[in-house]
């Protein structure tokens with residue numbers, strides 16, 4: 131019996147039997163030599179046969195279910211997998227939508243912390259929960275022609291402003307619109323999505339097919355988007371509070387951490403977001419001063435680790451670089467970010483120099499970078515981040531010839547809103563302080579979440595924050611209605 135395909139009549143039902151017989155199923159991924167020629171999505175996903183078997187691997191554990199508790203939005207994964215294993219993909223899509231605003235996006239980019247809680251992972255590769263989500267949502271979108279979305283509640287008469295249209299802002303906006311509130315999103319860039327559009331590359335998340343569809347559906351839900359407006363500069367939080375009954379701030383962390391190394395300002399040294407957005411985003415979605423693709427020479431070095439570094443490296447490959455090297459000062463064990471995206475980068479020819487750091491960039495007579503001096507590192511005791519501290523090894527310096535460098539060493543919060551709104555408390559490094567239970571800032575009626583509160587994190591965590599804050603904004607508005615004694619029907623027409 132071929133267990134990989136013949137599962138409809140002869141499914142092994144016993145938990146142990148499943149662990150022994152059902153193997154992790156293969157994904158359809160475009161071959162590296164093909165996918166590096168364009169910026170289209172690299173992973174196509176599961177076939178229907180494979181997704182059924184992959185879902186069938188679920189042991190349907192009794193409570194507490196590790197996968198559910200490790201998912202920041204607590205997707206009901208066992209129930210979803212049961213539905214998928216029985217071919218009920220539409221039921222599964224609606225189940226995702228009960229707890230998630232962006233399942234079609236998480237199915238593409240989530241490092242899936244839920245998989246860490248999957249007990250199958252203790253014996254074999256964990257169930258590929260991320261790609262099951264992608265299959266289910268793509269299936270539902272093909273079937274319905276749109277993302278399954280419940281009907282909104284009747285209008286409440288309240289209005290909420292959302293600052294920033296990343297996953298935190300979009301999730302808060304959708305939840306509030308579904309509750310019947312009028313929602314206006316204020317966004318500094320010419321298009322919505324935050325890092326979903328301007329950070330994560332197209333080969334991981336298609337802008338036109340996936341991100342635009344979501345924004346379009348939110349517009350159809352009645353959400354208004356105001357672009358090219360910077361809150362804290364073009365309009366203040368005080369002015370927004372005169373227009374709206376409550377505010378959610380989800381402005382992310384877009385200030386690139388500085389690298390204090392001589393020569394960092396040479397031509398040919400790019401910063402992460404400038405490089406990624408100019409390479410990956412359709413030109414018409416970019417601010418006018420960014421509408422030019424970056425160029426790269428033969429040898430490109432990416433400084434840093436994590437998802438930003440692998441995204442920059444894979445982008446450099448697609449721009450035509452022949453030798454792309456990630457230079458990371460710690461070892462593979464400390465490197466943050468998704469390991470399977472790192473594997474895909476290696477498949478595409480990217481090299482990684484671990485335990486290495488630049489000490490200076492060297493320019494040619496035209497002021498363009500031509501080499502960098504690096505030093506080898508060893509690992510010492512853990513630092514404040516809990517990771518072992520890199521320590522330079524004496525006399526280990528060497529020269530690496532490069533035509534371009536991309537700095538991918540991390541992000542800091544933008545202090546703008548904190549500085550222009552003194553009654554919104556921030557940490558001294560600029561993150562917004564909130565009540566962790568509600569997302570409420572130090573100012574009444576103003577809530578915040580996502581990277582602007584946590585520091586650089588994940589799409590799913592930003593979404594979880596947006597949902598939580600939306601719930602508490604709704605409660606706050608309902609309590610206002612009680613104190614104003616506005617009956618729902620009357621307020622709907624006010």
Ligand SMILES: Cc1cc2nc3c(=O)[nH]c(=O)nc-3n(C[C@H](O)[C@H](O)[C@H](O)COP(=O)(O)OP(=O)(O)OC[C@H]3O[C@@H](n4cnc5c(N)ncnc54)[C@H](O)[C@@H]3O)c2cc1C
Pocket residue numbers: 239240241293294295296297298299316317318319322323324325326329330331334359360361362380381382383384406437438441544546547579580581582586587588589590592
């Ligand atoms: C290169 C890169 C790759 C990544 N890859 C992944 C991945 O594969 N998987 C994953 O889960 N996470 C990934 N992340 C992290 C993830 O994208 C973020 O954690 C997430 O987008 C944070 O969401 P957010 O809504 O808090 O902020 P953002 O997505 O940063 O959105 C903030 C929005 O606010 C707007 N804004 C800022 N200031 C103002 C202002 N003053 N007025 C008006 N608007 C303003 C910005 O223009 C932006 O649109 C990646 C990050 C980067 C940089």
